[in-house]
Amino acid sequence: xxxxxxxxxxxxxxxxxxxxxxxxxxxxxxxxxxxxxxxxxxxxxxxxxxxxxxxxxxxxxxxxxxxxxxxxxxxxxxxxxxxxxxxxxxxxxxxxxxxxxxxxxxxxxxxxxxxxxxxxxxxxxxxxxxxxxxxxxxxxxxxxxxxxxxxxxxxxxxxxxxxxxxxxxxxxxxxxxxxxxxxxxxxxxxxxxxxxxxxxxx
Numbered sequence: 001x002x003x004x005x006x007x008x009x010x011x012x013x014x015x016x017x018x019x020x021x022x023x024x025x026x027x028x029x030x031x032x033x034x035x036x037x038x039x040x041x042x043x044x045x046x047x048x049x050x051x052x053x054x055x056x057x058x059x060x061x062x063x064x065x066x067x068x069x070x071x072x073x074x075x076x077x078x079x080x081x082x083x084x085x086x087x088x089x090x091x092x093x094x095x096x097x098x099x100x101x102x103x104x105x106x107x108x109x110x111x112x113x114x115x116x117x118x119x120x121x122x123x124x125x126x127x128x129x130x131x132x133x134x135x136x137x138x139x140x141x142x143x144x145x146x147x148x149x150x151x152x153x154x155x156x157x158x159x160x161x162x163x164x165x166x167x168x169x170x171x172x173x174x175x176x177x178x179x180x181x182x183x184x185x186x187x188x189x190x191x192x193x194x195x196x197x198x199x200x201x202x
Contacts, residue, residue: 001098002105002194003121007113008128009157010150011139013173013180017128018109020184027098028107034090035083039065046082051075063144070152084116105191114158114166126187127167129160130174 006021006028008014015032022028039047039060047065048055054065069075091108098106107126110118119125130138139150164170169190171183 001095001103002191003095003123004105004107004191005113005119005122005125006107006109006128007111007118007125007163009135009160009163010111010153011135011142012128012130012160013138014109014111014128016173016177017126017171017180017184018107020181021107024184024188026105026107026188027094027101027103028109029091029094031087031091031108031110031112034087037090038083038086043082043086047079050078050082070149076156105188112157114163115156119166124168125166126169126171127160127163128171128173129164130172132160134174135160 006014006018008017015030018028018030039062044055044058044060047060051065051068054060054068056064065079069079091110095106095108108118108122110116113119113122113125136150139145140147169187171180171187173180
């Protein structure tokens with residue numbers, strides 16, 4: 001089974017691309033969904049112990065948590081120490097299920113793939129990209145986004161240029177959705193002749 005890591009900076013269109021792969025029947029792991037599950041389940045207690053007052057009715061309130069860790073490198077590191085292992089375990093279970101089902105390709109959608117060293121656990125990397133001007137417009141259109149918050153997010157993400165340099169395949173999302181879907185289909189064709197990759201990861 002070929003495992004492709006899907007990544008990209010904020011507001012580049014990564015979730016849209018992940019949805020296109022899912023629509024084509026490719027098993028797709030969403031790290032953000034895994035984080036939400038963690039915050040709504042067993043992880044809520046651990047996060048509350050580390051950051052008192054960030055849960056509401058037994059679930060982590062992401063706005064409250066975000067205000068506690070934004071701009072605080074030490075707090076963010078403590079949070080990542082809780083979240084990243086849980087997401088990694090969920091990803092392993094996903095890949096095991098996909099391999100057991102005999103799937104040829106699996107996508108792991110991980111926003112901080114390079115930042116966390118996650119590229120070592122995939123066979124190839126797909127980077128979703130767009131011009132910085134488009135990225136900023138998209139990001140600022142999100143509820144609750146501010147210039148300061150966006151700059152803080154970008155400051156801890158590997159630059160788009162560096163991501164593209166390290167990618168095996170780049171999907172540019174500046175154009176119409178029909179064109180982007182065509183690029184995704186092109187990627188599917190390009191992997192059709194590849195030998196099978198990994199079947200499991202630690």
